[in-house]
Amino acid sequence: MIEEFQLVQVMDQQGELVQGEYEKDISEDLTRTFYRHLIRIRTFDKKAVSLQRQGRIGTYAPFEGQEASQVGSALALQDKDWLFPSYRDHGATMTFGHSLLHILLFWKGRNEGCVPPEGKNIFTPGIPIATQLPHAVGAAFAEKRKGTRNAAIVYFGDGATSEGDFHEGLNLASVWDAPVVFFNQNNHYAISVPMHKQMKTKTIAQKALAYDIPSVRIDGNDIFAVYFETLKALERARNGDGPTLIESVTWRYGAHTTADDPTKYRDQQESESRRKDNDPVDRLTKFMKHRGWGDEEWMTSVQKECAKEVDLAVEELEAYPAADPSVIFDYVFATPTWTIQEQKDKLLERWRGE
Amino acid sequence: MSTLTKMKTLTMVQAITDAMRVMLQESEHVLLMGEDIGTNGGVFRATDGLQQEFGEDRVLDTPLSEAGFIGAAIGMGLNGFRPVAEVQFLGFIYPAYEQIMTHASRIRARTLGHFTCPLVIRAPYGAGVRAPEIHSDSTEALFTHMPGIKVVCPATPYDAKGLLIAAIEDPDPVLFLEPMRCYRSSREEVPEEKYTVEIGKGKVVKEGEDVTIIAWGAMVNVAEDAAKEAAGKGIDCEVLDLRTLYPLDKDLISTSVQKTGRTVIVHEAHATGGVGNDVLAIINDKSFLYQKAPTERVTGFDTPVPYFGFEDFYLPDSKRVLAAVEKVARY
Numbered sequence: 001m002i003e004e005f006q007l008v009q010v011m012d013q014q015g016e017l018v019q020g021e022y023e024k025d026i027s028e029d030l031t032r033t034f035y036r037h038l039i040r041i042r043t044f045d046k047k048a049v050s051l052q053r054q055g056r057i058g059t060y061a062p063f064e065g066q067e068a069s070q071v072g073s074a075l076a077l078q079d080k081d082w083l084f085p086s087y088r089d090h091g092a093t094m095t096f097g098h099s100l101l102h103i104l105l106f107w108k109g110r111n112e113g114c115v116p117p118e119g120k121n122i123f124t125p126g127i128p129i130a131t132q133l134p135h136a137v138g139a140a141f142a143e144k145r146k147g148t149r150n151a152a153i154v155y156f157g158d159g160a161t162s163e164g165d166f167h168e169g170l171n172l173a174s175v176w177d178a179p180v181v182f183f184n185q186n187n188h189y190a191i192s193v194p195m196h197k198q199m200k201t202k203t204i205a206q207k208a209l210a211y212d213i214p215s216v217r218i219d220g221n222d223i224f225a226v227y228f229e230t231l232k233a234l235e236r237a238r239n240g241d242g243p244t245l246i247e248s249v250t251w252r253y254g255a256h257t258t259a260d261d262p263t264k265y266r267d268q269q270e271s272e273s274r275r276k277d278n279d280p281v282d283r284l285t286k287f288m289k290h291r292g293w294g295d296e297e298w299m300t301s302v303q304k305e306c307a308k309e310v311d312l313a314v315e316e317l318e319a320y321p322a323a324d325p326s327v328i329f330d331y332v333f334a335t336p337t338w339t340i341q342e343q344k345d346k347l348l349e350r351w352r353g354e
Numbered sequence: 355m356s357t358l359t360k361m362k363t364l365t366m367v368q369a370i371t372d373a374m375r376v377m378l379q380e381s382e383h384v385l386l387m388g389e390d391i392g393t394n395g396g397v398f399r400a401t402d403g404l405q406q407e408f409g410e411d412r413v414l415d416t417p418l419s420e421a422g423f424i425g426a427a428i429g430m431g432l433n434g435f436r437p438v439a440e441v442q443f444l445g446f447i448y449p450a451y452e453q454i455m456t457h458a459s460r461i462r463a464r465t466l467g468h469f470t471c472p473l474v475i476r477a478p479y480g481a482g483v484r485a486p487e488i489h490s491d492s493t494e495a496l497f498t499h500m501p502g503i504k505v506v507c508p509a510t511p512y513d514a515k516g517l518l519i520a521a522i523e524d525p526d527p528v529l530f531l532e533p534m535r536c537y538r539s540s541r542e543e544v545p546e547e548k549y550t551v552e553i554g555k556g557k558v559v560k561e562g563e564d565v566t567i568i569a570w571g572a573m574v575n576v577a578e579d580a581a582k583e584a585a586g587k588g589i590d591c592e593v594l595d596l597r598t599l600y601p602l603d604k605d606l607i608s609t610s611v612q613k614t615g616r617t618v619i620v621h622e623a624h625a626t627g628g629v630g631n632d633v634l635a636i637i638n639d640k641s642f643l644y645q646k647a648p649t650e651r652v653t654g655f656d657t658p659v660p661y662f663g664f665e666d667f668y669l670p671d672s673k674r675v676l677a678a679v680e681k682v683a684r685y
Contacts, residue, residue, distance in 0.1 A: 138431075169425070332463045
């Protein structure tokens with residue numbers, strides 16, 4: 001099957017364009033936008049790992065290495081589309097418009113971080129693996145029923161494809177022609193379990209065959225491949241042609257979360273050599289330099305701006321009002337039930353020392 | 355109710371169909387989904403004729419995929435619709451348990467009300483109809499234990515229609531349990547028009563002074579039978595139908611048990627971890643000093659609901675209830 005699902009590349013590892021058909025769609029502006037977002041989410045990610053190490057946020061799931069997959073796909077979305085992330089996809093949500101402060105709040109154990117900016121359809125990070133796939137199908141189906149051209153994109157990893165919800169989600173989307181893009185980031189490891197122990201298939205893209213859904217296997221570190229293939233899939237969805245499965249082949253350099261040590265289950269030399277030869281940010285940087293589109297000065301200024309923006313978000317996080325215990329009671333139901341009201345009153349009484 | 359209200363005589367399952375018809379007519383955001391609910395009208399014919407009347411877009415036959423279609427219903431709920439999903443039997447809901455437990459019931463709390471999940475899940479419930487294994491479960495406590503979802507269980511046609519309409523209008527997820535034994539066991543005058551029965555409110559089915567019998571679903575009839583038999587022995591029972599299992603009607607319970615001081619709780623679900631224990635907790639918390647006898651529970655056993663060849667041993671009947679009534683009355 002791997003022959004049928006050849007890796008689609010638009011730009012190679014040296015930053016050279018290998019598919020001429022996109023030449024006309026690639027502008028200096030577009031690549032600068034890509035670059036800015038890649039740097040922005042990488043800066044955030046590194047900062048978040050460091051904040052966790054200092055005990056300033058909780059356990060954190062880093063995405064370093066997967067930036068092109070997240071930025072390229074999120075930039076292909078339109079304003080009213082729906083985004084259903086997993087917990088490792090805040091690179092995509094911040095690119096689509098979620099605020100850095102809110103993402104930090106989420107990782108600091110605050111529900112407030114789950115509230116997207118007004119008008120943005122960004123759902124909460126899916127924690128139980130693959131459960132977000134049926135949600136995306138339902139939300140997409142609702143858009144179809146309303147007669148809009150909006151679509152949904154849902155993010156998940158390689159391990160998620162072993163879950164029932166993956167298969168039920170694909171099947172429902174297929175039967176209903178739901179305008180949804182299943183965006184798989186295959187980073188080869190589900191925490192510690194490598195892909196060959198997760199599945200016998202060599203590709204994830206081939207799993208779409210069973211549902212008669214078109215699929216494509218792309219180089220997930222090639223931001224052009226990610227962007228253009230996601231655009232195509234979204235266009236299919238908007239035109240009423242149903243779902244698409246994208247397998248975006250990538251790699252996470254670090255741990256599953258800050259709570260595990262990847263050297264326990266894999267040789268981190270692999271991560272280092274991939275960082276050296278196949279880094280998504282370096283690849284775009286090389287491309288831009290070949291074209292003479294990104295001079296050092298501009299790139300340095302972008303890096304500085306991103307660092308400043310992230311620092312500012314951290315300041316906002318640390319100045320954020322302390323947790324109010326009412327919050328855990330007030331939103332379980334539209335109107336609290338008597339049991340919840342009684343429990344709230346008791347807690348508040350104790351908390352206020354009454 | 356106005357005397358001009360048009361009434362029709364319906365079984366419970368017909369009243370349920372009627373509630374869905376009323377709501378499909380009222381709002382284009384209401385849609386039905388489930389297995390065999392279209393052409394076939396559902397395994398119990400609860401959606402009989404609705405696909406023909408409202409079309410395949412609004413009454414959807416889904417693949418055999420409880421986790422998938424409940425998950426998709428959550429997504430539709432997020433995006434402006436009010437899905438009413440049918441699970442063929444409560445015992446078939448377990449694949450969807452994760453979606454209900456980890457999402458439907460938490461979305462409002464998780465997002466401080468930004469996203470909500472106005473979803474109704476209907477499920478035929480309980481034993482006593484000689485159904486195969488897994489078709490007779492009464493695991494309501496798995497859901498009353500789950501914060502963020504209401505659990506409703508009518509015992510009559512009138513309550514079924516009013517509660518289902520209230521559930522569909524409720525801004526939060528509701529599990530709507532339909533006791534199979536009651537589907538066609540009786541008929542009742544039901545208003546043709548839209549009306550609601552408030553979620554969270556039980557009712558007094560029969561007033562009495564000596565012993566309170568608290569029940570829901572198919573056990574309400576069993577409790578009424580026991581009350582009649584007790585009357586022959588000089589014990590005047592009050593029978594309560596809780597109708598909603600979360601949130602429980604604490605005021606109804608308290609008023610009655612403070613009057614009688616003697617209580618029997620009847621449910622067909624397993625004893626351990628059953629909703630009866632929550633009723634007991636309410637009695638303990640609000641009415642301890644009024645009690646003249648320890649409360650008795652008459653329940654199914656801590657066994658799986660047995661194959662139907664054994665279900666008469668498992669299900670509480672009026673004899674078991676009567677024995678408990680006599681015990682608390684003579685304590």
